[in-house]
Amino acid sequence: MRAGTKFFIGASIITLGVTMLIVQGVKQTGVYFLTPTELVERTKTDATFYDYGIKVGAKVVPGSVRRNPKAQQIDFRVSDGKNEFPVSYHGIVPDTFTDANDIEVIVEGKLGHDGVFRATEVLAKCGSRYEAEFKKGKRA
Amino acid sequence: MTLLGQFSLWVALLLGLWAAGMAFVSPWQDRPEFAASAIRSAFGVWVALLVAAVCLWKGLLSHDFNIEYVAAYTSRNLPTSYVFSAFWAGQKGSLLFWAVVLSTFGALAQLTTSRRYEDLLPYVAGVTSLVVVFFISVMLFGGANPFERLPFTPPDGRGLNPQLQNPGMVIHPPMLYLGYISITIPFAFAIAALLSRRLDTGWIHAIRKWTLLSWLFLSVGITLGMWWAYVELGWGGYWAWDPVENASLLPWLTMSAFLHSVMIQEKRGMLKRWNLSLIVASFLLSLFGTFITRSGVIASVHSFTQSNVGFFFAGFLFVAAVVSFTLLYTRWPLLKPEAALESMASREAAFLFNNLVFVGIAFSVLWGTLFPILSEWVRGTKITVGPPFFNRVNVPLGILLLALTGIGPLIAWRKASTANLKRQFRLPIATGLLGGGVLFAMGLHDLYVLVALTIAGFVLGTVAQEFYRGVRARMRMHGESVPMAFVELIAKNRRRYGGYVVHVAMVIYFVAFAGSAFKVTKEATLKPGESTTLKSPFGHTYTFTHLGVSQYTAFNRNVSAASLELALDGKKIDVIRAEKRQHVDSFGQKLFEPSTEVGIRSGLREDVYVVYAGSVSGTEEASFALSINPLVWWVWFAGVLLVIGGLVTMWPGGWAPAPVARRQVQAGFAVTLVESEIGTATGGEG
Secondary structure, three states: OOHHHHHHHHHHHHHHHHHHHHHHHHHHHOEEEEOHHHHHHHHHHOHHHOOOOEEEEEEEOOOOOEEEOOOOEEEEEEEOOOOEEEEEEEOOOOOOOOOOOOOEEEEEEEEOOOOOEEEEEEEEEOOOOOOOHHHHHHHO | OHHHHHHHHHHHHHHHHHHHHHHHHHHHHOOHHHHHHHHHHHHHHHHHHHHHHHHHHHHHHOOOOOEHHHHHHOOOOOOHHHHHHHHHOOHHHHHHHHHHHHHHHHHHHHHHOOHHHHHHHHHHHHHHHHHHHHHHHHHHHOOOOOOOEOOOOOOOOOOOOHHHOOHHHHHHHHHHHHHHHHOHHHHHHHHHHHHHOOOOOHHHHHHHHHHHHHHHHHHHHHHHHHHHHHHHHOOOOOOOOOHHHHHHHHHHHHHHHHHHHHHHHHHHOOOHHHHHHHHHHHHHHHHHHHHHHHHOOOOOOOOOOOOOHHHHHHHHHHHHHHHHHHHHHHOHHHHOOOOOOOOOOOHHHHHHHHHHHHHHHHHHHHHHHHHHHHHHHHHOOEEEOOHHHHHHHHHHHHHHHHHHHHHHHHOOOOOOOHHHHHHHHHHHHHHHHHHHHHHHHOOOOOHHHHHHHHHHHHHHHHHHHHHHHHHHHHHHHHOOOHHHHHHHHHHHOHHHHHHHHHHHHHHHHHHHHHHHHHOEEEEEEEOOOOEEEEEOOOOOEEEEEEEEEEEEEEOOEEEEEEEEEEEEOOEEEEEEEEEEEEEEOOOOOEOOOOEEEOEEEOOOOEEEEEEEEEEOOOOOOEEEEEEEEEOHHHHHHHHHHHHHHHHHHHOOOOOOOOHHHHHHHHOOOOOOHHHHHHHHHHOOOO
16 A cells, blocks of 8 residues: 555544544533523423523623622622523632623523522623723713 | 824835835836835834834823823833833734734844845735734724823823733733734745745745744743733633633644644655645634634633724635635645655654644634534524533544654654664653553553653653764764763754754643643631641642731732641641732722732642632631642743743754854755764654
């Protein structure tokens, strides 16, 4: 067999391997990313969306954050303007997480049948972190 | 000053357009004076942008809060070094930074490139000027002008985000930018070669230093980013497979592939199409990285706020891709390989597989990063993949790559004989297996980690063998002492032995990454005087005793600091302080949310990592997240080693090169006289 052919076979095996790893990886670790409204709609028609690992992107409802530093427990509500539900999280939230000005969060976890979203991870994105405020000031 | 800055941007824009126009028209009209004008204009762009940069720095350092950018990113009490680095802290300033650095690199490329490649230079000036023009256009027409003024003057600025007030953050973004930006130069040479149809190995020689340089900048930028995430973000890790992190990894992977495959083109005249594609892909991926960071299309903790700047990048990315690949397609027949692969047991084959794995990893990372968008297009639902996906896919590929790191340099070019293979691989394989066996006997049973460490041992064995044989050969031939032979060996074969040092750095990265699998964490809420313990993966016990929380004011922040006494197996070794900081402006007004300052005790075996999560209202009872992070120190060490190896590889000229050797170096051949001597002794050279 020519070396070129052998290489082609080897290359095909690697390419196939990479493809398999990607396909399997997506299948087994992919997580739905939903808005609160999408989640509510899905749970209405499909009960398997309860207690199922998902990510939800939403805004923290201002004033809803309850911190219990002793237990490292944080409870808050998230909303997309239409639907809203409580989130319960144990652990440390990033510094950018507050309930001050409409911050966006991504919570990963499971929505229980009791309607409480038990988060295993909370990511916060602070809208005013880099830009914006002065622009608002200018327009006003 | 803003007027001058603004004016300079316009001058740079017009000169840049002129340079590009002249550069691309000159060969077509056969007017060499046009080409000269293009190069002169490119220098003009550089000067104009330097003036603009000085204007912005002046505005920042003089606290001119009437400038929107200055007010948005600095305050009177911000330490001067951070005022200086605020230049690239925000979207607008970083665009200017990008333009200035690119035109500087462009000018350097004009000044340092050998006259041998003179006919490529006008095109290079044209391409770099076009990219600079794009960045200036984003500033002027994309609503990202750093010189914009406010209708009023605030008494103080809003200050710099506390997470950016970190020495790592002063150098991490510019390093990464330098990496992203410097890829433009090899790209410009590639386009120049395609346009001029000078598609021999000449352009490859002209850009060798540039590809190494941008690879090195990217490596340093990525490592510094990991360090920043580790000490500043407080989640105890340094790599989260965040889209922005991935975006920086992508061009690094394709550049790494290129650095290897280019050797095949130099030696054997193969892979011309592949190499051009890799350079084009690296450039497009660096633009893609910038696009991800700035557009907000993919949610990331590192990204700038959503803005229409992203659309400019998407458009430019698209145009650049179409133009480059069209050009490549039309020159396809000119890029025929000069030789064919002769054997699977050859360095060419090893490098080809290494390239395939690099590109495979890059593809999987790109796929995973874009998957939320792709799945939304195709299925109407956003599906995200996170660290479990990336680890699953990349750990096996990474291990394969690590193995190839050891195999590649040991196999001869063209075709290796069985005797040669035996001679080269016997000892390294034995080293790896022995190391793996010892670790298994010591109780390490995690399969992936065990395999990774066995292969790491193998690779270290190959490098040690290469150094040993090289030193021995020099001692025999030149009668040198061991240290002398060692230094001379590296000095006379910089590319090869510098490359080995980089390989060792890579092995250390892998070992350190493997160590993170054994991380231990614990949460604890402690009253002053109370203790908690944590067992390290190496078997000893750490005891943390809470000493209390103190409050004080430093120059731009109010701090509450919790102190923990740390004991190792009952013996006091340190006091770790972890802080919560509330940053304030010069009037004592709160800026930003409170930020966490992690307490770290770093060691060769493991780091003790303490996050102060907060106090129970009004008391000194505090809650902590504690963790033991094994081998993290070695990640930073690997970064330093990588820089050393990279610099050795890039170092110009020789200490006292023989005349013939010098001529060969200038001609761009890695083969110096000594190397070929040793090459015959060890059966290959790199």
